[in-house]
Amino acid sequence: MKVRVPHRWDVSTTEAKAIQEQLRSQVSQKKFRGKVRHVAGVDVSVKNNRSIAAVVVLRFADLEIVDVARAELPVKFPYVPGYLSFREIPVILAAMERLVASPDLFLIDGQGIAHPRRVGLASHLGVLLDKPTIGCAKSRFIGTHEEPDAKAGCYTDLFDRDELIGAVLRMRTNVKPLYISVGHKIDLPTALDIVLDCCAGYRLPEPTRLAHQAAGGTLRM
Numbered sequence: 001m002k003v004r005v006p007h008r009w010d011v012s013t014t015e016a017k018a019i020q021e022q023l024r025s026q027v028s029q030k031k032f033r034g035k036v037r038h039v040a041g042v043d044v045s046v047k048n049n050r051s052i053a054a055v056v057v058l059r060f061a062d063l064e065i066v067d068v069a070r071a072e073l074p075v076k077f078p079y080v081p082g083y084l085s086f087r088e089i090p091v092i093l094a095a096m097e098r099l100v101a102s103p104d105l106f107l108i109d110g111q112g113i114a115h116p117r118r119v120g121l122a123s124h125l126g127v128l129l130d131k132p133t134i135g136c137a138k139s140r141f142i143g144t145h146e147e148p149d150a151k152a153g154c155y156t157d158l159f160d161r162d163e164l165i166g167a168v169l170r171m172r173t174n175v176k177p178l179y180i181s182v183g184h185k186i187d188l189p190t191a192l193d194i195v196l197d198c199c200a201g202y203r204l205p206e207p208t209r210l211a212h213q214a215a216g217g218t219l220r221m
Helices: 013-024 084-096 121-129 188-197 206-216
Strands: 038-047 050-059 064-074 105-108 133-137 155-160 163-169 178-184
Touching (some): 038 084, 038 206, 084 121, 105 188
Parallel strands (some): 105 133
């Protein structure tokens, strides 16, 4: 999977903000009507100033692994809240170039439109790939919400003032919820359905859970 990137990565935060503002109008929240045969999870780990990205592709019907790709690059962009995509997408794209399978949809360990400029990691990556993406973050970045009920499958809405920007979803009973947001080319109700369909009894959906293991070097095939 080769992706053409229409901007540079070696930019200042001021330049990065301008790029996000330009990409914002390209982010789509239209209802996804395609068929999902293969779903991919994406995660990045950083150690000793090096980033390791992993993309794990699963068969959507039974969540069996069909492809795994990893890549490692030196970290070139500092950790600045709100600009994670400039730090992580270069190594993610390097991993994606090694994929054999072609995913129909991506679950990203990060925010989608639940971002001050509505262009978090999942949205930025989705626009570049021109593929449906879902942000599956482990913590809240912006927004307010009520606590969802303790039972698995319960969720509450995540708002930024009066704007709905995501959902707070309990994947496992009595376990901390996830922050789900539209990345690109999907609507929130469908995103929630897909994330729940990817549940295998853990706090994280299976694609990002396995991608986390792959990025950390602990995935067993």
